[in-house]
Amino acid sequence: MAGFLWNDDGGKEGSVMHYRLTGVHDKEDKEWLERFGTYNAVPPGFIRISELEFSRSNFFTYMPKYVEHRQVRLNQKYVNLYMYYFHDHTGIAMSSDQQGVKYYKFFLCQHELKEISRQEAEDKGIYHGGTMYHVEICQKCDYVHAYDSSG
Numbered sequence: 178m179a180g181f182l183w184n185d186d187g188g189k190e191g192s193v194m195h196y197r198l199t200g201v202h203d204k205e206d207k208e209w210l211e212r213f214g215t216y217n218a219v220p221p222g223f224i225r226i227s228e229l230e231f232s233r234s235n236f237f238t239y240m241p242k243y244v245e246h247r248q249v250r251l252n253q254k255y256v257n258l259y260m261y262y263f264h265d266h267t268g269i270a271m272s273s274d275q276q277g278v279k280y281y282k283f284f285l286c287q288h289e290l291k292e293i294s295r296q297e298a299e300d301k302g303i304y305h306g307g308t309m310y311h312v313e314i315c316q317k318c319d320y321v322h323a324y325d326s327s328g
């Protein structure tokens with residue numbers, strides 16, 4: 178089973194922030210998801226995290242871009258894994274057993290973000306919103322993280 182994409186029609190003026198799961202048909206989305214491996218594969222960068230790390234994770238900040246169910250082998254056992262993908266090439270996964278819920282994270286890249294100037298952003302064709310705006314680029318994968326610090 179492939180990942181699912183949230184139908185991103187939320188956030189329009191007058192609408193509420195609801196998302197609906199739809200199949201992934203876009204070639205770019207499919208190629209991106211393929212980089213995280215197949216149904217029985219442990220995703221890249223996969224590591225168990227504590228409940229405290231989970232509570233501080235992007236899971237509670239970002240709307241997931243995709244969700245996926247997988248069955249993977251962990252410690253000689255098949256485990257149902259529920260995966261939540263975020264736009265920044267990272268994800269959170271969960272499994273459950275008789276002892277409770279286990280949390281994991283995974284990622285394509287352990288980003289090394291470096292802030293660039295407005296001029297550098299413009300040279301690269303990246304939007305830069307001015308003085309209170311920050312654009313950071315990952316030195317390893319070109320992921321762009323932009324945010325406004327004006328509050």
Ligand SMILES: [Zn+2]
Nearest residue numbers: 286288315318
């Ligand atoms: Zn990166």
